[in-house]
Amino acid sequence: MWLLSIAGNRTLLAKNLLVSLSKQPIINRTLYNQVKSFKPHQTKSLTLTNRVNLSKSFIRWNGSSQKPKPTMSTSEIIRKLVQFIWPKNKTHIKIRVVIAVSLLFGSKLLNVIVPFLFRDIVDFLNKNAKLKDFGESTSDKILITMIALIVGYGCARAGASLFGELRSAIFATVAQSSVTQLATQVFRHLHKLDLNFHLNRQTGALSKAIDRGTRGISFVLSALLFNIAPTILEVAMVTGILYAKFGLYYALVSVGCIGGYTTFTFLTTKWRTKFRIDMNKAENEAGNKAIDSLINYETVKYFNNDDYEVKRYQESLMKYQQSAIKTSTSLAVLNFGQNTIFSTGLTAIMLLAGYGAVSGQMTVGDLVMCNALLFQLSVPLNFLGTVYREVRQSILDMQNMFDLTAIQAGVKEKPSAPNLIITPSKSAIVFDKVRFKYQEGADLFSDLSFEVPSGKKVAIVGGSGSGKSTIVRLLYRFYDPLEGRVLINGQDIRNVSLDSLRQKIGIVPQDTVLFNDTILYNIHYGNMKTNVEDVYKVAEMCDLHNTIEKMPMKYDTMVGERGLKLSGGEKQRVAIARTMLKNPYIFVYDEATSSLDSITEQIIMSSLRKLIHGRTSICIAHRLITVIDADEIFVLENGKVVERGSHKQLISNPFSLYHTLWQKQSEQSYLKETDAGKI
Numbered sequence: 001m002w003l004l005s006i007a008g009n010r011t012l013l014a015k016n017l018l019v020s021l022s023k024q025p026i027i028n029r030t031l032y033n034q035v036k037s038f039k040p041h042q043t044k045s046l047t048l049t050n051r052v053n054l055s056k057s058f059i060r061w062n063g064s065s066q067k068p069k070p071t072m073s074t075s076e077i078i079r080k081l082v083q084f085i086w087p088k089n090k091t092h093i094k095i096r097v098v099i100a101v102s103l104l105f106g107s108k109l110l111n112v113i114v115p116f117l118f119r120d121i122v123d124f125l126n127k128n129a130k131l132k133d134f135g136e137s138t139s140d141k142i143l144i145t146m147i148a149l150i151v152g153y154g155c156a157r158a159g160a161s162l163f164g165e166l167r168s169a170i171f172a173t174v175a176q177s178s179v180t181q182l183a184t185q186v187f188r189h190l191h192k193l194d195l196n197f198h199l200n201r202q203t204g205a206l207s208k209a210i211d212r213g214t215r216g217i218s219f220v221l222s223a224l225l226f227n228i229a230p231t232i233l234e235v236a237m238v239t240g241i242l243y244a245k246f247g248l249y250y251a252l253v254s255v256g257c258i259g260g261y262t263t264f265t266f267l268t269t270k271w272r273t274k275f276r277i278d279m280n281k282a283e284n285e286a287g288n289k290a291i292d293s294l295i296n297y298e299t300v301k302y303f304n305n306d307d308y309e310v311k312r313y314q315e316s317l318m319k320y321q322q323s324a325i326k327t328s329t330s331l332a333v334l335n336f337g338q339n340t341i342f343s344t345g346l347t348a349i350m351l352l353a354g355y356g357a358v359s360g361q362m363t364v365g366d367l368v369m370c371n372a373l374l375f376q377l378s379v380p381l382n383f384l385g386t387v388y389r390e391v392r393q394s395i396l397d398m399q400n401m402f403d404l405t406a407i408q409a410g411v412k413e414k415p416s417a418p419n420l421i422i423t424p425s426k427s428a429i430v431f432d433k434v435r436f437k438y439q440e441g442a443d444l445f446s447d448l449s450f451e452v453p454s455g456k457k458v459a460i461v462g463g464s465g466s467g468k469s470t471i472v473r474l475l476y477r478f479y480d481p482l483e484g485r486v487l488i489n490g491q492d493i494r495n496v497s498l499d500s501l502r503q504k505i506g507i508v509p510q511d512t513v514l515f516n517d518t519i520l521y522n523i524h525y526g527n528m529k530t531n532v533e534d535v536y537k538v539a540e541m542c543d544l545h546n547t548i549e550k551m552p553m554k555y556d557t558m559v560g561e562r563g564l565k566l567s568g569g570e571k572q573r574v575a576i577a578r579t580m581l582k583n584p585y586i587f588v589y590d591e592a593t594s595s596l597d598s599i600t601e602q603i604i605m606s607s608l609r610k611l612i613h614g615r616t617s618i619c620i621a622h623r624l625i626t627v628i629d630a631d632e633i634f635v636l637e638n639g640k641v642v643e644r645g646s647h648k649q650l651i652s653n654p655f656s657l658y659h660t661l662w663q664k665q666s667e668q669s670y671l672k673e674t675d676a677g678k679i
């Protein structure tokens, strides 16, 4: 009977749990998502495999510049959790925790009162079964008592539920404030880490780590308060009551049954977790293949590979199917085992109570009470395996997240570093015997020295991979030299605050990446303190204003992910415009006009010239034609400045590298023009 009722109630219970959890803090959504993650297209499920991958990627991040701490132990994690539940100087959180715990006791107390009332109802009805045998006034009393008992029973049930819900609502603030606090901390830390870390990151792994880690915190906190602690409390209360009222045997059967149930659940859950890992792995694989294939829609069509793509996708789906079947069958084993153990315990208690009833030591009401006390426990115990698995996963997620916060940036600011002192006329840049390499192996720069005088425009030219962009990264302190110094206005940039250094330098990078927002937002990003008129002004200077005005949404046009909805030239103009808005003392542009047609390039170059006039600027260029007006041109080869001088000086030496480069580029543009002529 009990088995049947449990089986019948399973779907309802799971549904109820999910509905109630989904109303709860993030913890509950995690569980909710987990159950929903059976669909192969969903790729956001929590998996152990993903966490293993995350850990691996963290190991990869820990390149030469990062010094990782060892993984946080479970006890350290628990200590962290306690800090969230009982934070110093946050009395309002502590008050909430105290209220939530009191409500927990209240709800569990009412919960165990319910079987007592049930017993009283049964015994009372047993005694007063036939009203006609009593006089009118007595039968009225009987009726009133019966109604009071049954209404009391209903109220106790409703009260237990009310206390439980109140506890959840009050605790939600504790869990959510922990999540917000922690996610902000980790996000800030990630922005503090250097470029090396971010270049080595796995796409999406960081946000996943924050997402899962914070969800993990919320899950564990809520699971503790909503499931684990209440269940332990209820088990203790039920066992205590059985012992106090009916004796040792009852208590032993109860402890034995719940102990066996828990051991079986933990062992079976451990065994079947691997099927879920495989299932989630296959699910992710199928999802990634589908996304990759659809992103490459054009390529698939160019090579008529539709069938091949479908086959690859289907293979992943088959893997998913196999592990999903194993997950379901092992779930059946778990559920059946749990029910068998519980039913055995319940039967044993009923046998004892039945014997007690026939031998006159107990009433029928007592038998019903024993049944109800144990039966109530079956509800939370039915999710023990799931909670156990989720808590273990959450702890791993938290470990990954805390490991992230333990990674140290290679480029660090000195404690209480002063601000960089700089004016437009005092902003000379010096590279002094700089040695640098990205990885083990040969140096990229072994002894790089040069000076960019204040207010002058210096161009750096050289072959691809000669290290031009690296010079900019060293100047901006994305990396530090292994030896030597970089000075601005005589100050070693390692000794000044990063913020003041970066505030004074404006960079138009080689590859412009925009935020997936409006054009206005992207230009305004250069200097949030400016107003819209300033944005229009710089857009006009970059010959962008008219282009934007022609767009249907004008400045509110969304640029798409990474700015992909804009043409290469438009994107570059946005990048130049926002750097103009920043209005820095030192201006660096790295192939800033490479995607522009010659007319637009000329317009922008003349705006740039006006803007940088009198400011120290470094211009990195492949096309020498764009830098002939530079005060000085440095030719970079094998990590050294091998030639320097004005365009005129350099070109006048027919044996110079610059001369050769110039000749080659002139030939290329001549060829292009002739080809164009032919067409």
Ligand SMILES: Nc1ncnc2c1ncn2[C@@H]1O[C@H](COP(=O)(O)OP(=O)(O)OP(=O)(O)O)[C@@H](O)[C@H]1O
Pocket: 199, 438, 439, 444, 462, 463, 464, 465, 466, 467, 468, 469, 470, 471, 510
């Ligand atoms: N983060 C990195 N890790 C390892 N190697 C790197 C990294 N960034 C650049 N490199 C290597 O360092 C060398 C110099 O790169 P850099 O980008 O400075 O060259 P560049 O002169 O600007 O090239 P281009 O003109 O093609 O843009 C290249 O060989 C490049 O592959």
Ligand SMILES: N[C@@H](CCC(=O)N[C@@H](CS)C(=O)NCC(=O)O)C(=O)O
Pocket: 014, 017, 018, 031, 035, 265, 327, 328, 331, 334, 335, 338, 381, 382, 383, 384, 385, 386, 387
């Ligand atoms: N009785 C089992 C299962 C409980 C259950 O039904 N869990 C729901 C989630 S709330 C589920 O769908 N589980 C799927 C699974 O464990 O594979 C246990 O203790 O874990």
